[in-house]
Amino acid sequence: MRGKKIRVSILYALVGVVVFFSLAPFLWQVITSIKPSAEIFSRPVRYLPSHIDWSAYLQIFTRHPFGRQIGNSIFIACVSTFLCLAVGALASYAVARFRILGGRSFLLFILLLSLFPPVVLIVPLYEMVRNWGLMNNWLALIIPYAALNLPFTIWVMSSFFKQIPQALEDAAKVDGLSRLGILVRIILPLSAPALATTAILVFIFCWNEFLLALTFMTRDTSRTVPVGIAMLSGASQYEIPWDQISAATVLTTLPLVAFVVLFQRRIIEGLTAGAVKG
Template structure:
């Protein structure tokens, strides 16, 4: 009997520890689920409230109803407004042009910094990082003089030039990290076959950079799409303004009216395409941003 009791005691202790471990594991999973729900509510509720507010009229805007009123008159007013639709097209042009130019410059710069050896490479990398750190206000006056000298004031192409100040360093840093992870044997074999560095970049490396190009391109597009200060400074007429400035200049019928519903409708209209694009390409964005983070 004593032997049986002594052998059953470790078994009981093992069962108790196993049950305790399972309980702790369930508690951790439950706490993690609650935390994720809180984070989602914190991040998504403002956008949901913007959708709800954009469908309300008059006194309904000041109620606490959490369901949309399904009144889309503000959206109809926006789409019937030629100034807003023109600003939407301007934003598409500026953001697309900025993305294309910044990717082209970023790819070439990233290849030079990631593959070529020259004495000042570290200094150039630090200089690129320092340029991206400067706030927009610090370079606003200098960029204004440059835009005037180029004759681009009050032209959407001026915004492409100014946005490159922030998008090119960003794309260069991410693509440099990605290019460094490619095996050098690919380039060595191509150099032996007589390929130039340009052909190596365009024919060998570029087809392999799809995830990284997608992630950096989408993020550069979002940066250019949401920019406000340069667009407000360099665009004079309503026909050349971009969407963020057009939303900021929406006014009420009187000087004492705050057009909250119109602003929410415009914000939803501008943000929804970006959300759809990010949801479609989310895997490529994550794959591109995490490329080179772990070396196998």
């Protein structure tokens, strides 16, 4: 009895360590963002603010084009996710139902594609974006984001499509539905859960992307939030406004925190799709 009690306490202690390790850096940003700025720069470090000060949240909108950058991020991530899912769903259906391009080996090939470091594409993409005059243009991010998330989308969606019984499609065919009709009226509605899972993950990937956004968005007002935050500077180049950075961080990550809380199961499902079934 005693041994069991000790084991349970150890388990809870370990869980506490895991939770603390995972949340601490984020919580520290939350605390920093609501501290009065005198308490941010104090030694020794003050762990709790004497009172809550929201001024940093105001400053990122008044002193920096943060509102604009949030808008850019939302627009680019939404459009990229939609494009990626639309194109990806069609392709996944093709891969799952019609044995083309070697079916399974095609899937493995695109999975391999997604493993390569994205930085190796940056030189030619930079050339293209420059030549086509797309610097600071949303398209310069939307098209690559859709393409770079396609392998993951096709991977998840096609394995889902394969689980839909062929008999269902045959029945629809018998009822006189065309192949496109089957896809739009039967398959896609049935795959709403898988589409949602994929959309959440693709949205997160687009929202967080840094390398391409850093390269193709050179104007402060065209930037997406991650780049905007990394480039946030104060009055001089060397003065870093940590209070504003933490406020911006909290606002940027809020939608992601909400996603994680609301869609925990879907995120895990999507991340581990295909890895476990064997």
